[in-house]
Amino acid sequence: MILTIAAKELKALFASPLAWMVLTAVQIISGYAFLKRLDDFLQIQPQLVQLASPPGVTEVVVAPLYATTAIVLLFAVPLLAMRSIAEERRNETLIFLTSAPVSIVEIVLGKFIGLALFVMLIVALVTVMPLSLIANTRLDYGLIASLCAGLLLLAAAFSAVSLYVSSLTTYPVAAAFGAFAMLLLMILMGEAAVDGLRARGWQLPAAFVQVFSPLKNFEPLGKGVVDTYAIACSVMLVLVFIVLAVRHLDGRRLRG
């Protein structure tokens, strides 16, 4: 049932011009970032080889590519998610799903998975770029896998937050802007809060706040470090916002 709803969401995304525009824009922006980095790398390569342990192409070119994509996703995911619930409420089609023998949990999970699958497609398309270098150089596949996983977790966190904000309103554009503002705040304040708390030696609050700091949780994987706490934090963030979305929609049934 969850997959039926996920498939419906994917179909709805591909039926809208917005999804195709986002796919195109992400490809152009990341493509440019990738080629520019690659060009820079080729120019400084003669100097790099003189170093004792020179950074490889994966560190210099591929890691920044994923960081750029992360920034693009910060804009793109709220836009992709804005219609998900807000528009269904606005068009009064949500009742089609809630009248069917499907629970709210299944509806929200289906919508989340549909969105996550689309975002995974973006990550996959970006990953094709570094893989195009396979023929000419040796890549650090471990780092690429770690970057991929990090970006997927980050995108999942963005998706869950955007989906929740989309459940709060009946105006898709308000949902998009709200989600974007919320994510940006979480990134900026989360970063500062975690560092500040840690500097004072308050480990427990810092560990708690880290759940709501998506970029902080991306950093270790972005360097190729598998930090299980950061991964757990990303998963927690997704779960928290899915539960919030479910509660909000169920509250509408209970309180009207």
Add this chain to the structure above:
Amino acid sequence: MSIPPNVTTIYARALTRRFGAHAAVSNVDLELRRGEVLGFLGPNGAGKTTTMQMLTGNLAPTEGEITICGVDMLARPTAAKAKIGYLPEKPPLYRDLTVDEYLSLSLKLHRVPKSARHTALMRAKERCGLREVRRQLIGTLSKGYQQRVGIAQAIAHEPDVVILDEPTVGLDPNQIRGIRSLIRELGGTHSVILSTHILAEVEAICDRVQILHHGEVVYSDTIAALKALHSGRTVLLGLRRPPPEAELAALPGVASVERASDRLYRLQLAADRDPTEQLVQRAVEKNWGLYQLAPAQTSLEDVFVNLTK
């Protein structure tokens, strides 16, 4: 169909829904058996849609209980919802899907097994006259077709209970007739709740009628009883030289007199007597100039207006 006829399909007791201090629906009882069509009437804002949303599990009642074919809606909503087909006031259509895609999605969500889906899809399209538009995007269809797609999604999975909120709005007279005969046909095997403002529709297709006013049931009876009760109990009397009203009211068997127009009176007859004969005799004796005497049919409209004005 596994459920035999005359089995209660919807049972709702003391349904109450409050929004803050305002009670949108209070103490509504509702019972429907298999094969019955219930007309649900009431002025705008009477609580019809709220009641239907509670019956379909889209709104939790503040108090009361709902049972659909023996399944408690509040305790096991998923199992109960599987037995219902619901068309809300505004059909919940996805404009980006084709008719076939949309109805298939509805069948999947209602857990119709894969092997039965194709037959169910064909049957729903056949019944609602959607065959020729099956590959069109719903957004490009006319209002009438969209309404029919909405009805199709409510009946495609062969639910025991069909709840239709104003299903004939926006249809042309021919389509309305088509939908009416479809509802009549559904009434044979399913239970149908029909909300509408068109009273003739209720008289034509419903077995029972409930009138809601300010969130309370003010009338509940069968259509047959309604007709039997009100036919012949009132007569219209036309006199060219009428006596004072008091003289008419004093006649044996006349309960009350109401002046309908200049020389036309509406006489309410006492329940146990029929004074028509004496009435005619008296009119001739006293030279009242009797020119009209006819039973006044009380229509559902009269009942509705009397109860809800």
